[in-house]
Amino acid sequence: xxxxxxxxxxxxxxxxxxxxxxxxxxxxxxxxxxxxxxxxxxxxxxxxxxxxxxxxxxxxxxxxxxxxxxxxxxxxxxxxxxxxxxxxxxxxxxxxxxxxxxxxxxxxxxxxxxxxxxxxxxxxxxxxxxxxxxxxxxxxxxxxxxxxxxxxxxxxxxxxxxxxxxxxxxxxxxxxxxxxxxxxxxxxxxxxxxxxxxxxxxxxxxxxxxxxxxxxxxxxxxxxxxxxxxxxxxxxxxxxxxxxxxxxxxxxxxxxxxxxxxxxxxxxxxxxxxxxxxxxxxxxxxxxxxxxxxxxxxxxxxxxxxxxxxxxxxxxxxxxxxxxxxxxxxxxxxxxxxxxxxxxxxxxxxxxx
Amino acid sequence: xxxxxxxxxxxxxxxxxxxxxxxxxxxxxxxxxxxxxxxxxxxxxxxxxxxxxxxxxxxxxxxxxxxxxxxxxxxxxxxxxxxxxxxxxxxxxxxxxxxxxxxxxxxxxxx
Numbered sequence: 001x002x003x004x005x006x007x008x009x010x011x012x013x014x015x016x017x018x019x020x021x022x023x024x025x026x027x028x029x030x031x032x033x034x035x036x037x038x039x040x041x042x043x044x045x046x047x048x049x050x051x052x053x054x055x056x057x058x059x060x061x062x063x064x065x066x067x068x069x070x071x072x073x074x075x076x077x078x079x080x081x082x083x084x085x086x087x088x089x090x091x092x093x094x095x096x097x098x099x100x101x102x103x104x105x106x107x108x109x110x111x112x113x114x115x116x117x118x119x120x121x122x123x124x125x126x127x128x129x130x131x132x133x134x135x136x137x138x139x140x141x142x143x144x145x146x147x148x149x150x151x152x153x154x155x156x157x158x159x160x161x162x163x164x165x166x167x168x169x170x171x172x173x174x175x176x177x178x179x180x181x182x183x184x185x186x187x188x189x190x191x192x193x194x195x196x197x198x199x200x201x202x203x204x205x206x207x208x209x210x211x212x213x214x215x216x217x218x219x220x221x222x223x224x225x226x227x228x229x230x231x232x233x234x235x236x237x238x239x240x241x242x243x244x245x246x247x248x249x250x251x252x253x254x255x256x257x258x259x260x261x262x263x264x265x266x267x268x269x270x271x272x273x274x275x276x277x278x279x280x281x282x283x284x285x286x287x288x289x290x291x292x293x294x295x296x297x298x299x300x301x302x303x304x305x306x307x308x309x310x311x312x313x314x315x316x317x318x319x320x321x322x323x324x325x326x327x328x329x330x331x332x333x334x335x336x337x338x339x340x341x342x343x344x345x346x347x348x349x350x351x352x353x
Numbered sequence: 354x355x356x357x358x359x360x361x362x363x364x365x366x367x368x369x370x371x372x373x374x375x376x377x378x379x380x381x382x383x384x385x386x387x388x389x390x391x392x393x394x395x396x397x398x399x400x401x402x403x404x405x406x407x408x409x410x411x412x413x414x415x416x417x418x419x420x421x422x423x424x425x426x427x428x429x430x431x432x433x434x435x436x437x438x439x440x441x442x443x444x445x446x447x448x449x450x451x452x453x454x455x456x457x458x459x460x461x462x463x464x
Contacts, residue, residue: 170430
């Protein structure tokens with residue numbers, strides 16, 4: 001439904017939904033009378049959602065972003081310099097990383113490239129031999145202050161996971177704002193020019209698509225070939241892989257669901273599309289998520305809902321991180337988790353089936 | 354019982370149509386699933402065809418269902434609108450091409 005929501009953060013508007021407790025209350029009300037996520041898991045043979053081996057260290061540097069997308073689950077925006085990771089916390093992340101055998105450091109935000117410690121963190125993770133992922137909104141690469149950043153990332157073999165809702169303009173601009181598609185195309189051309197997206201495993205360009213509305217993500221593998229054909233035909237752009245992600249009913253996407261009267265039907269769609277085969281691959285099982293202020297979460301979505309990870313010693317911080325204690329926890333779940341198990345499954349790495 | 358035709362809840366309950374003829378229902382729904390599985394055509398292409406046909410047969414259930422399905426298979430509004438125009442063109446063309454019969458008959462009986 002076309003509705004006019006302000007292109008600004010919930011936080012700047014002091015909207016009630018800026019409070020994660022309000023978001024959780026709306027989700028709970030919307031799913032009243034349905035089996036909870038935990039009950040649904042138990043009915044399919046998962047008494048508890050327990051960790052697999054820790055593979056991904058996902059560090060959220062903060063909420064500052066040059067864009068204000070309508071679906072943002074982080075409530076990021078240009079006014080969010082209030083939430084930025086301190087250098088000491090970045091160093092604590094690196095010390096914690098050294099306790100683990102995680103092979104990937106996944107850097108997110110906001111637009112992580114706007115953070116003053118971004119290059120420091122990339123260099124430190126790269127020097128440790130980790131696979132580094134930059135979750136990039138594309139337009140940030142075109143900012144004057146980031147001139148040369150694409151080449152810099154290529155030299156460090158950083159994988160770019162770039163958000164692009166659709167390979168055509170209308171749906172992309174509807175979600176990310178007028179002009180976003182054009183800038184995305186310019187940034188993708190820049191990445192192609194510096195060697196990304198041509199099949200070189202040291203210059204991987206992944207695109208992440210999420211639906212521009214209250215429906216599930218497209219099937220990843222068939223969509224990938226359509227996207228490759230269309231982007232090459234229309235713009236001469238190449239990329240390596242497509243990741244399909246369902247929208248999570250939190251933060252600004254939750255606001256849109258409520259305002260467009262889609263919340264109940266979207267939650268029903270997620271619950272009715274529960275796929276037991278998608279559970280084992282959900283990201284909370286192999287990921288540690290660190291917030292800008294050093295708290296630890298099972299995933300970036302729980303982070304935005306203030307659902308701290310629960311370990312035997314309670315909520316842990318990156319300064320007190322203990323990998324053995326971490327691995328013995330159970331994942332904290334709520335109704336939004338149906339977003340990761342709907343259809344083909346959904347995670348920061350795309351489909352889980 | 355609903356007091357109007359085309360009740361939206363009928364779509365969700367469609368599977369219960371099998372109650373009156375379980376074997377036929379089972380065969381129909383198995384066939385239906387097989388038709389929409391990826392094959393020589395992608396799921397997105399099949400969803401767009403279904404959307405166009407839904408407009409031709411003017412089925413409101415199918416229009417809702419295959420609008421969502423087309424979006425979920427990765428189509429966008431422009432692609433879906435073009436699919437509906439294909440249906441529209443064929444419907445209009447089908448009327449107009451019958452005009453050939455009219456024309457031929459008129460020529461036969463006219464002076």
